Amino acid sequence: MEIISAQLAKKVGQAPSFFRHAPVVLDFGHLPDPDRIDITKLLDLVRERGFIPVGITNCTEEQQRQGEALELAVLTTRGSGRLQEDKTDEEQEEILSEDNVAQPEPTAHTSPAATVITEPIRSGQRIVVEQGDLIVLTSVGSGAEVTAAGNIHVYGALRGRAFAGSTGDTQARIFCQQLEAELVAVAGVYLVNEKFPNSLRAQPVHIRLQAERIRITPL
Amino acid sequence: MTRVIVVTSGKGGVGKTTTSAAFATGLALQGYKTAVIDFDVGLRNLDLVMGCERRVVYDFVNVITKEASLNQALIRDKRIENLYILPASQTRDKEALTMEGVEAVINELKKTFDYIVCDSPAGIEHGAYMAMYFADEAIVVTNPEISSVRDSDRILGLLASKTKRVVENQTPVKEHLLLTRYAPERVKNGEMLAVDDIQHILSIPLLGVIPESQSVLTASNQGIPVIVNKNSRAGLAYSDCIGRFLGEEIAFRFIDAKKGGIFGKLFGGR
Numbered sequence: 001m002e003i004i005s006a007q008l009a010k011k012v013g014q015a016p017s018f019f020r021h022a023p024v025v026l027d028f029g030h031l032p033d034p035d036r037i038d039i040t041k042l043l044d045l046v047r048e049r050g051f052i053p054v055g056i057t058n059c060t061e062e063q064q065r066q067g068e069a070l071e072l073a074v075l076t077t078r079g080s081g082r083l084q085e086d087k088t089d090e091e092q093e094e095i096l097s098e099d100n101v102a103q104p105e106p107t108a109h110t111s112p113a114a115t116v117i118t119e120p121i122r123s124g125q126r127i128v129v130e131q132g133d134l135i136v137l138t139s140v141g142s143g144a145e146v147t148a149a150g151n152i153h154v155y156g157a158l159r160g161r162a163f164a165g166s167t168g169d170t171q172a173r174i175f176c177q178q179l180e181a182e183l184v185a186v187a188g189v190y191l192v193n194e195k196f197p198n199s200l201r202a203q204p205v206h207i208r209l210q211a212e213r214i215r216i217t218p219l
Numbered sequence: 220m221t222r223v224i225v226v227t228s229g230k231g232g233v234g235k236t237t238t239s240a241a242f243a244t245g246l247a248l249q250g251y252k253t254a255v256i257d258f259d260v261g262l263r264n265l266d267l268v269m270g271c272e273r274r275v276v277y278d279f280v281n282v283i284t285k286e287a288s289l290n291q292a293l294i295r296d297k298r299i300e301n302l303y304i305l306p307a308s309q310t311r312d313k314e315a316l317t318m319e320g321v322e323a324v325i326n327e328l329k330k331t332f333d334y335i336v337c338d339s340p341a342g343i344e345h346g347a348y349m350a351m352y353f354a355d356e357a358i359v360v361t362n363p364e365i366s367s368v369r370d371s372d373r374i375l376g377l378l379a380s381k382t383k384r385v386v387e388n389q390t391p392v393k394e395h396l397l398l399t400r401y402a403p404e405r406v407k408n409g410e411m412l413a414v415d416d417i418q419h420i421l422s423i424p425l426l427g428v429i430p431e432s433q434s435v436l437t438a439s440n441q442g443i444p445v446i447v448n449k450n451s452r453a454g455l456a457y458s459d460c461i462g463r464f465l466g467e468e469i470a471f472r473f474i475d476a477k478k479g480g481i482f483g484k485l486f487g488g489r
């Protein structure tokens with residue numbers, strides 16, 4: 001139990017805000033002696049670290065009963081689950097009790113300072129980043145909306161709407177390779193497409209707030 | 220007394236938005252203060268056809284959720300006086316249109332506008348229902364093909380049973396049939412349903428027949444409602460519809476093959 005606690009602390013220490021309120025499934029499959037684990041105590045431990053336990057898997061029947069009593073989802077039974085480790089789509093936090101070898105990083109491991117989007121953002125889609133920057137490697141379609149508390153970088157065309165500094169950061173900026181946006185805003189100050197300087201249309205630009213007005217300059 | 224007009228069809232792609240834009244523009248050109256509302260939340264198009272997509276800041280849903288006032292969201296047309304556009308939201312869905320919210324917006328518009336044109340989304344679900352619910356008049360846009368006619372028939376059934384006027388036992392919604400994309404040559408060859416056949420099936424008064432025309436697509440892409448184009452047969456046909464809608468007696472044109480076509484081309488602009 002102490003080993004688990006220490007490993008959890010280390011894991012959370014790597015990216016505290018990423019794991020905050022993260023849903024976890026407790027997997028008993030890798031433990032050498034799973035029957036010894038007291039589910040209630042383990043749950044307290046996990047909760048203390050800021051996780052939200054949502055289910056258990058690979059557990060004994062007794063643990064399964066306990067889990068159900070605690071309103072946890074039981075994802076697989078011990079018999080069928082052991083061999084099929086990545087059966088669920090849910091984010092699985094692996095708890096290794098022994099040597100910490102080859103521990104895989106969670107696939108969605110991103111620094112809270114930036115969120116990276118690699119797929120095109122389609123019309124009607126809305127991306128909201130509540131903390132840090134948003135980096136879009138493709139284009140933002142007409143009718144799409146991207147919002148970030150920090151800066152917004154678009155490495156393709158920006159055809160939709162972009163709101164940087166959404167929580168009030170007047171220093172936030174918007175960068176894009178091709179300015180065709182419907183509207184751009186920094187910390188709530190906006191400019192509609194019609195007011196863009198014609199010389200900067202479809203150009204790579206840099207957008208910031210200057211004297212409480214949107215200022216667009218070429219990159 | 221403000222009139223609320225819904226432009227609806229059931230079927231998609233028959234010309235509801237083109238008609239809404241043309242109709243609102245036509246009414247404004249006649250001096251009536253007109254607002255046109257895009258009810259197609261999530262698939263906003265009217266702003267493009269009206270050529271105001273570069274000026275959208277707030278939308279219909281923002282007004283309903285009280286994030287913006289109606290005056291902030293209404294876009295005044297730059298070319299035509301008395302014409303205002305209330306765009307839809309692209310990032311929301313139809314469920315954002317609440318009955319109370321839509322009613323509040325329409326009541327607010329009624330204070331100052333003569334006509335409110337509601338551009339309905341396709342389908343018979345919530346969005347279309349919200350668009351038609353408060354209507355006083357309905358323009359049912361139909362293409363000369365059987366699937367469109369059947370869908371229009373369905374919509375007429377809903378207009379007669381699911382609108383505020385019916386629920387409150389007022390006089391029913393006044394229905395108008397508008398045939399669009401009509402090609403007299405193809406009717407003659409038996410490839411398309413004829414005006415008379417469609418009218419026979421739907422049995423509501425015919426407001427107009429808009430001929431199939433290249434200028435409609437051009438107008439949409441340019442963001443200039445086709446009714447403004449006096450060299451377009453479709454534009455002229457829409458102008459005729461406005462006249463009829465306002466009570467004038469205007470003969471139908473562009474209905475007959477060849478003769479009508481040449482006549483339209485030679486004398487259409489008079």
